[in-house]
Amino acid sequence: MKTTSQINSQAGRSSVTRRALMLGAAQTAIVAVLGMRMREMQLEHADEYRMMAEGNSVKIRLIAPPRGLIYDRNGMLLAGNEQNYRVTITREDAGDTDKVLSDIRALIPLSDAQIADIQTEIRRQPPHAPVLVAERLGWEEFSRINVNTPALPGVQPEVGLSRIYPHAYDFAHVMGYVGAVSDYDLGQIENPDPLLRIPKFQIGKTGVENKMEDALRGKAGQRRVEVNAAGREMREIDRREGEPGANLQLTLDARLQNFAHQRLKGESAATVVMDVTNGDILAIASDPSYDPNMFVRGITVPEYKALTENDHRPLADKTVQGLYPPGSTFKVVSALAALSNGAIGPDDTVYCPGYYEVAGRKFHCWKHSGHGRVNLQGALEQSCDVFFYEVISRIGVDKLAEMAHRMGVGVKHDLPMSAVAEGLVPTKDWKQQRYGKPWLIGDTVNASIGQGYVLASPLHLAVMTSRAASGLAIQPRLIRSRDGVEEKYPSPKPLGIPNAMLEQVRRGMTAVVNGSHATAGKSKIVRSDWKMAGKTGSAQVRNISAAERERGVIANSALPWKYRDHGLFVCYAPVDNPKYAVSLIVEHGGGGASAAAPIARDIMLFALAGGVPPMDAYPADQRAEAKKRFDALDLMDPDTPSGPGRSRA
Known part of the structure; x- marks a missing residue:
């Protein structure tokens, strides 16, 4: 027959064993989680951490949605969109903007007055905000910018959309027109859509284009891009397209x-x-x-x-x-x-x-x-x-x-x-x-x-x-x-x-x-x-x-x-x-x-x-x-x- 002391000793050993097992299990679980996380970091996010180690960063760029189209009662297009080749520059990525603009000028024609206007806009905008350098470029001009982008820090060539009115004279007053967002426009809106900060983003100024702006504008998409320490865009990480504006059909014939x-x-x-x-x-x-x-x-x-x-x-x-x-x-x-x-x-x-x-x-x-x-x-x-x-x-x-x-x-x-x-x-x-x-x-x-x-x-x-x-x-x-x-x-x-x-x-x-x-x-x-x-x-x-x-x-x-x-x-x-x-x-x-x-x-x-x-x-x-x-x-x-x-x- 076991004495009381023997029984207590045995119970104590059992308690220690259970605690040890629980502690060991917890340690094992932590090690497993750390192992999985290390595997994820090494295998699935290796490029991202390598980019960070090299001094690169991730930038979020907004994607302007296609503006809604406008038709007459029989389906004839009254207001559409056409491709617009354009170039923007971002001050915080460009560094010496004067030098970058000079390099751009060697590739596409820019007058002294245009350069002065761009420099004024660069100073006026926040450092992270893109500023329009040129738009409606020809394909050859746009290609020259694209080929030289690695040597142009902070410069982004883009293919956007611009409004076009195929039956211009007949519908000018009723349709109105779009134009670049102005400071006055922004001042009239309590909480401006981030889209409106895109350089030269077009909004309705008069007519149906203005009165139906909320429906026609759509919602922005976005893309995540890798930008290196020199401000050059290295690659696109992912992209989410926006929601196009609504198509309108008018009662007009x-x-x-x-x-x-x-x-x-x-x-x-x-x-x-x-x-x-x-x-x-x-x-x-x-x-x-x-x-x-x-x-x-x-x-x-x-x-x-x-x-x-x-x-x-x-x-x-x-x-x-x-x-x-x-x-x-x-x-x-x-x-x-x-x-x-x-x-x-x-x-x-x-x-x-x-x-x-x-x-x-x-x-x-x-x-x-x-x-x-x-x-x-x-x-x-x-x-x-x-x-x-x-x-x-x-x-x-x-x-x-x-x-x-x-x-x-x-x-x-x-x-x-x-x-x-x-x-x-x-x-x-x-x-x-x-x-x-x-x-x-x-x-x-x-x-x-x-x-x-x-x-x-x-x-x-x-x-x-x-x-x-x-x-x-x-x-x-x-x-x-x-x-x-x-x-x-x-x-x-x-x-x-x-x-x-x-x-x-x-x-x-x-x-x-x-x-x-x-x-x-x-x-x-x-x-x-x-x-x-x-x-x-x-x-x-x-x-x-x-x-x-x-x-x-x-x-x-x-x-x-x-x-x-x-x-x-x-x-x-x-x-x-x-x-x-x-x-x-x-x-x-x-x-x-x-x-x-x-x-x-x-x-x-x-x-x-x-x-x-x-x-x-x-x-x-x-x-x-x-x-x-x-x-x-x-x-x-x-x-x-x-x-x-x-x-x-």
Whole structure:
């Protein structure tokens, strides 16, 4: 039998053995982990540690993603990307930047001014930030840089992408352009995307390019590169590509847009074509235009001066930025306001002696001898000013403004374009707040025919016409899809105007083009299935004195160009089943019937026909002239191939 001491001794030995085993196991595990780690370091990461031992380092370089492409509604490419061979330099890797730039200069042409600009930018940027030395190099120049890169510390040749607009002139205003990120751009962003720090990275500056920047830009990729102690890039360790920007498809029809520009050529003018059933903008053209590729490449001083000193203002987008007195086209709004507020019935008449007298002041009708007694349809057909002076004076300007806003005039429409203007339809309160003066009855008289304080853009007038034609609160839209996924828009709601009232105005607009006293009778469409309704307008840009009226008003053709009236025309077709609406203004073109209506008819017919208007749509005595006119236009080839898209849908 074991004694107590023997038992305790045996237990102690067992405890020591277990501790020894546990300690040994732990030591074994540690040795195994160290062994595995050593194996990993020696075999899998040998190059990396060798690089570190040699004084090399790893740098993270951002990869700019391809910018999203932009297409028209039929898949034609409107904004694409092209290869751009470029060279950058990084100060902390280059060391003596003056020497490196001198070496680069021996390989590619760089002027003294360019070298000075590069040196200024190098000093301005952080040491680790790449600075652009040259871009858009030819292949031979780029090859010389590549071959000599080992002797050019801190220099990186790159193959990037740059924006290109293949149909430059036709889409400059709506598309806008891209340009290098500026300090101002960075200052407008709270947390700038690291992409924006890439030398000369391009972002949208105007138009769709600017308003849809977040969607088009994409997300950066990155690559890890080995750079030696001398700042030379030795090799690429790994690469992760970025996410391309979204492809956009617009509602625009490229061929219709091209035709619109061709018909406006030579004028200072603008037009908007809308689908009255859903608000799609099919064409939105401002003339003269310009080449946005100049801004992408870097516009020269003479080029920019030529644009800014042109009195036809090619840089201005007259379709959404231009505000004009809408003239008699605004009588569509006035007619609906008078009907809706009970100021006039369809058969009620107003006598027009050629003027309307208020407080001893005469407001003249465009027809000096007057129109006699006219009803609503006759007043629209013959564009009688006195009729509208009278009926709007009965309801007041505030009721007129309410109807104008309902018809889309005097409101800012949500479109991804630059500086979309709100326009102006005045009220009594507006004048008091703006000028500190009370509203006068004469102000109402002027507003009733779209003069005085009233201002509208061609976009406003296209929306107004679309709403009158459809009876729906149509909203203009420009984006059709993103990466093949169709944009969701709410269905347009009814205007809330009784259809009987809308029909009365539509009959008047139909008579404007097709009636026996039609002001736009020379611009009618004779094909019955394409019959057109419209409204002419002429907007004064100068005051006509009483003395001049006594002598006889000077004809527009006898005035300097800048003092002539603006010519306007709005229309929709077909009358029986409205599909398209067109608004058009010719700055200082004179009368709307003579300057604007013929162009608007051609554009409407192109939309209806889906191509060059057929001659049987014109009156017989106008067909030879129309054919000659179209033969002289430089139209887009109907067989122009559409660009391939990519879809994430």
